[in-house]
Amino acid sequence: MSVYPTAKEARTEMDTTNTTTDRSSTETAAARAATDKARTEMAAAEAEMDRTASGTAGAAETTFERPSDERPEAGREARERWQMHRAGILNFWFYEEEEFELEQGRLVLRGTNGAGKSVTMQSLIPLVLDGDKHPNRLDPFGSRDRKIEYYLLGDKEEHSDRTGYLWLEFHHPVKGIYKTIGIGLRARRGASQVGFWGFVLEDGRRIGRDFWLYDRVLLEEGQGKYPLDRKGLTEAIGAGGQVVQEQRGYRDLVNRALFGYHDREAYVDLLNLLIQLRSPKLSKDVKPTAIYDILVRALPPLHEEELRPLSEVMEDMDQLADRLEELKLHRVELERLSRSYEQYNRHLLYRSGERLLQAHGERQEAQRELSRLSGELRAAAEGREQIAAAQTANQEQTVAADSELELLGRSEAMEKQHELEQTEQALRETETYAEQAQQRLTAALRGCESAELAADKARKLQAELLEMQRDGLEELDGLAAELELADHGVYTRYWSPEPPEDTAFVQAWRRDVGAHRAALAGAAELAEREREAGRLVAEFDRQLGELRAERDEAELAMRTAAEAAETALYAWKERLLVWREGLAELRLREAQLQALQAASGALGYEQQRLEAVREPVRQAAEQGRERRLRARLELEQRVREREAEREALQAERDAWARSREPE
Template identity: 30%
Template sequence: MNAPVLPTPARNRWQPVRAGLVDMFLYDYEEFWFRDGHLLLRGNNGTGKSKVLALTLPFLLDAELAATRVEPDGDPAKRMEWNLLMGDRYDERLGYAWLELGRLLDDGEPAYVTLGCGIKAVKGRGVASRWFFMASGRPGVDFWLVGARGAALTRERLKEALEDQGRGRVYDTAEEYRRAVDERLFHLGPDRYAGLINLLIQLRQPQLSKRPDAEKLSKALSEALRPVDQAILVDVAEAFHDLERQREELRGLQETRVQVERFLQSYRHYAGVVTRRLSGEVRSAQYQFEDAQRGLAAVRQQLEGARDEDAKAARGQAETALELSRARGRAGELRDSSEVRELASAEQLAKVTARHAVDAAGLRDDAADEVVERRGALERGGERAAGSAARVTDLAGSARAAAVDAGVAAGHDDLVRPLGLGTAEPADEGAIQSAAGASSRLARGRLEAIAHVQDLVERAATAARRLEEARRRLGELVSERDALREEAEVGAGAVAEAASELLRAWRAYAGGLVEVPLPDVDGLLAALAQWAEAMDGEDPAHAVLEEAARRAANALAELRAQALAGEREREAALARFVDERERLLAGEHTAPPERYTRDAQARTSRPGAPLWQLVDFRGHMPEADRAGLEAALEASGVLDAWVTPDGRLLDARTHDEVVVVGPPVAANLAAALVVAVDRAHPQASAVPDSTVEAILAGIGLGAATADTWMEPSGRWRLGVTEGAWLKPAATFIGRGAREAARRRRLAELAGEIDAAQAEVAEAKARTAAVEARQRALETELRRAPAAQPLREAHLAAAGARRRLAVAEERVAGQESTVAEATRAAAAAGATRDEAARDLALPADGRSRPPASPWNGPRPSRPSARRRRSRRQGRPPRRRASWTACGPASARRSRRSAPGSRTCSPGSPSWTGRPRG
C-alpha cells in the first residue's frame, strides 16, 4: 500500500502545513493536515478540538507553559502536566507538540521549517523538563520524533538527530527559542514579536468568537498591543501644534495680503498722480528754459537787425552827400565850360541842374528825415537791446541760481561764459544753440543723478524699514521664547513633582502589599526614580510588580490546584465512604482489594468464585487463628484467587489469579476450613464441593508441610515466595465473619464519613482561602500606582521643550535676519551717502529738479514762416530809391514827376525812376 502524499505549500509566504502531537493528551501519534494554511477540526463537545489548538498555536510561537497563556479560557487549574499524565492514568510520560510550516522559494521549490516543544511530566512533580526545537525539515520524512520502539525521543536523542546532522537546533530556554523563531519567520524584533503573540492570545479567547463585541475586541486589541512610544506622541502633538500655528500664520498672511491689495489700489492711483505732477514740473521747467533760450536768441536777432538798419541808413546818407557834392561840382564845371556860351543849352542845362538840385535837396531832406527816423529806430532798438540784455542778465542770474541749487554751477558757467551774455556784443546763434543743447543734456544728466540718488535714498529707507521690522519681530520672538522658557521650567517642575508623587505612592503601596511582596523595595524605588527622569524604556516598578505578581499568581494557582486536588480527593474519599456505606447497608459484603494486575472484566459472567466465598472456618478455630490464617491467605493472594468449577488454570491471556488443585498433603487447610458454597449464587453454585475440598487438601496447614502452606500465625509460602501479615480479625471467610465485618465497617464508616466531611469542609475552606488570596492579589494589582500623570507631565514638558527649541531656533534665525538687515541697511546708507557726495546732492532725498526762471506764461513762438516773412518783407534799400512811407515820402511824392508811384501808409513803394 502506498504512503499518503503529504500536503505541500502553495505560496511564497510561510503558512502552516501540518501539526502533530506525540504521546500528549489522548494521542499516541496524530497528525493534523492544513489545507492552504487552514485547519478544520470537527467533533462533538469534549472531544478535544480546543485542546489540540491549545497545544499547537499560539503555544509553539509563545513557548510559555503557563495555563493562562496555553488554555483558550485562561483557566490556571488546567496545568500542562495534565495533558501528559491525564490525571492519574500515567506516572511518567514524555511527549511532543510540533508545527510544520512551508513556503515556495523563488525557483518554485518548497522549503520547510518545523517548530516543536518536548515536555516530560512526572506524577507528583509536574513538568519535570521542557525543551524546544526548530528544524529545517519535515517530521516523518527528514527526521523522526519517535524511536524504533515506538517511544518518543528524549531530549538528548533529539539533539543528536537534529544538531549532529545539521538539520536544526534544540533550545533550553523560551527566550532563545522565541528569538530564533522571530529571526527565521517574522523579523519583528523582541517587542513587536511579543506584541504579536499577546494579540493572538487575546483574539483566541472564546468569548470574542462566540459573542462578538466591538468594545471588548477593541479592549483586547488595546491590551495586546504595546503602548505608543512617547517620542511619537510628542512628535504628533508638536506637529498638530505647529499645524495650528501655521494655520494662524497663514490666515494672518492672507489678511495682510487683502489689506496690501486694498492699499495698493489707492496707492497706485496716488503714485500715478504724484508721478504725473512731478513729471509736469520737470517738463514745465524744461519748456521755460527752452523759451528763455529762444527769447534771448530773438532779442539778439532784433539787435542785429537794428544795427544793420543803422549801418544802411548811414551809408545812404553818405551816398546822398556824395551825389550832392558831385552835382555841385558838375554845376561849377558847367559854368566854366565853353558850353555856357550857348545860351539855350545853358538855360536848358540850368533847368536840368535846377531840377537836379531840387531833387538833390529833396533827397537830402529825405535822407535827413530817414536819418532821423533811423536814429529813432536805432535808439528804440538800443532800448530794446538794453532791455533784452537786462532780461538776458536776469535770466542768466536765475539760471545760475538754479544751476547752483541743482549742483551744476560749474557746468553752467562753462556753458554760459563763451556766450558773453549781458555784454553789448551779441552772441553767435550757433554758439547759443550749442549751449542750449549742452544745457539740456546737463539738465537731463542732473535729473538722472537726482533720480539715482532718490532711488538710493528709497532703497536705504526700505532697508531701514526692514531692519526696524526685523528688530520688532525679534523682540516678539524673544518675548515668546522667554514665555516658553518659563513654560518649560514649569513643565520640568511638574515632572519632578509627578515623579516625587509617584515615588511616594509606590513606597506606600509597597509597604501595604501582602500577596505580592516586592523584593528590594529601595532598589526598586531607585530604579523608578532614575526611570522617572526620562521614562526611557519600560516602567521598572510595574515590570518588577508584574514579575512578582506572576510568581505570586503561579504560586497561588499552584496552591489552588493543590487545594482543589485535595478537595476533590477528599470528596472522592467521602463519596467512596458513602457509597460503601450504602452498599453495606444494602447487605453487600466487602470484598478484598483487587490487584492492579487483574483485568476488571475478567470475572464478569465467568463460572466460579473466589476462594473466600466458597469456605468457612471450622467451629473450633479461635478468633486469633482465624485472623492469622485469613491474613496469610490474603497476603499470599490465595484468599481472593478464582476457583473454576473444574479446578484448572484459565487461558494464559486471562489477566487473573486462579487456585488449582494440587497434590494433597497430610496437614492441609481442610483441618481449619470447611466447604461452604452459596448455592444461590449463580456463579459460585457452579463449583462442586469436591473441587473446593481438593484445593484445600493441596495447601498445607503449618510451616514446612508442603510447597504451599499457610499458618494461623499469618505466615505463608507460595512456591518460592514466603511472607507474613497480620490483621485484627477475620473479615472475609465465613458468612458470620463477613456479617460481623460489615457491622464493624458500618460503625467505622460513620466515623470516617464524619471525618471525611470535616476534611472536605476544611479543603473547601483552604480553596476559598486561596481564592480569596487570588482576589486580594488582583485587588493589590489594581491598586498599583499608575504612571499616567508622570507620562502626561513628561509629554507636556517634552512639548514645552520642543516648542522652546523651535522658539530658540526662530530667535537665532531672526537674529541672523536682523544682522543681515543691519548690514544691508548700512550698505544701502553708505551707497546713498557716497553717491550723494559724488553728485554733490543732499543725502536726505529732498532734491528736486530746479524750477525755471520763466515764471510767466510761455510766450508765443512765432512760426518760422512768419519770421522768414518778416525778414523777407523788409524792402532792400536801393541807393536813393527806397523810402519809408511817412511825411518825407509825402513831400517827395508831391515833388515827383508825373507817372511816379506813391505809397500808401504802412507800405513801401518805388519813387523816382530807375537810373540809367
C-alpha cells in the first residue's frame, strides 16, 4: 500500500519553501515536480479507491460462497497441511512461561538424563491434542504415580491454588494463517478434581503477539502475571474461537479444527500411535510383535467402499431373513391346512366309530336272533324226538293190530273184520300224522341248518366287529392322548375284555366328547387368532424395521450433512482469514472480524442468510470509501496549495528577474 505525505508534512515543506533565501530555478522545478507527483498520486489513489471499492463489493458478494471440503489428507504435501509452529507453557511444572519455536513442525529437545525432556514433551503431546489427564497418559513410561495435580501444585506446599495453560500454535504454509489450540488447568490443594477447559483460537490472533493468556492490565499495574480463568478466556476469545469444558468435546473440537477425521475413533487411533512413538525406550524393544502391534493399532478406519461387500452380505442376510419369514408364513399356512386335514380325519374317525357302534348293535341283534333260532332248533329237535317216539308207538300198535287181526281172522272173523277196519283207519291216521311229523322234522332240520349258517355268519361278523373295535379303540387311544381327553380311559374300560352289554354310558361319553370338541374348537379359534396376531406383529415388525432403516438413513444423512456443513464452515473461516491477510486497502478491524466470524458461526439449518455475514464487510468498505474520500479531499487541498505555492514562486521569480534587469 502506498504511503502518502500527511498534511503536516505538506505544511512543513511549504513553510520551508517560503523561508528559503535561495530563490533559484532549481527550487521552482522541485516545486513543479512535487506538484506533478501529488497529482499523479491523487489520480492513482482515485483509481485504487475505485478498484478496491469494486473489488470489495465483489468480495462481499462472492467470497462467502460455501467452499468445498479442504480437509488435509495423508497423501498431500507437507506444505498443504497444518504444521506445528510454536508451543507454549504457562504456570505448569517448573515453567512459569516458556515458548518453543518449531521449524516446519519439528523440534529437538536436548539435555542430560533427568533434565525434563520427556516431561516437557508429554506435557504437550498428546495432552494438548485431546486433553486426557490420566496419569498413564502423562508419564511416557506408562506409570500412574504422578497425577496432573503434581505438575501444577508440586510436592511441597509451594502452591495451594494454581492455574496453568498448555498450547500449540499451528501454521498453514499455503494459506498463511494460524490456529492455536490449548488447555487450561486449575488445581487446588485438597480438591478432588482439577478444573479443565480447552480452547481453539481460529481468527488468526497469536498468543504472545496480539492475544495473551494472562491479565495484561494487572501486569501493566505491576501486580504480576495472573492467568485468565475460564470465564476470562471465553470473554477474551469471543467470536474468534471456542471454549469447551469437557475433555471429549475438546478432543472432537481439535479433530474438526485441524485433522478432519470423520470417525472420532480414527483420531483416537492416531493419538494412540503418537503415544507408542513417543516412548523413550522404543528403540530398545523393537521386536516383530511390537512393530506388528503398533502397525495394527495405526491402521486407518475402513471406508464405505471397503465396507460395501460387507453391506452387500448384510443385505443378502436381510433377504434371507425375509425369505425365512416368508417360509415361516408358509409353514403357518401348511400347519393350518394340516389342522384342517386332521379335523377331517377326526370326522372320518368319528363316522367310523359311529359305524362301529352300529355294527356292534347289529352284532347284538344277530346274537339275539341266534339265541331265538337256537331255541327253535331245540324245540324242533324235541318235536322230532316226540314224532319218532309216536312213530315207534304206532309201529308197535300196527304190529299188535296185525297180530290181533290174524287172531281174529282165525276165530272171530266178523268181529275182527270190524276191528280191522278200525285199526286200518287208525293206521292211516297214524301214517298221516307220521307223514306230517316227518314234514315238520324236515322243516325243522332245514331251520336248524339255516340257524347254523346264520350263527356262523353272526360269529364271523362278530369277529370282524371285534377286530374293528380293537383297531378303533387303539386309534381312539392315540387321538385321546393327542387331544388330551382325560376321561377317555373311563369309557374304554367298558370294552375290556368283551364289548359291554349295557350301552347306557355311550350317551355320557358322547356328551363329554362333544364338550371336549367344543373346547378344542375354541382353542383352535384362539390359536387362529394368535396366528393372525403373530402375522400382524411380524408385519408391524417388518414395517418398524423399514421405518427404523429410513430413520437411520435420515439420521446418517443429517449427520453427514452436519459434518459437511461444519467442515465447510471451518474451511470458510480459514478462507476468511486468508482473505483478510491478503487485503491491501480494505481495513477490517478486530471487532468487525469477530462480528464476521460470529455471523459465520451462526450459519446453519435455521440461519442460512448471508446478510449478517456481509454487513461487517460492507461497513468496512464504507469506512474505506470514507477514508479514501477524505484522502482525496486532502490531496486536492494539497494540490491547490502547491499550485498557489507554485504561482507565488513563479511571481517571485518574475519579480526577481525584473529586479536583476539593468535600468
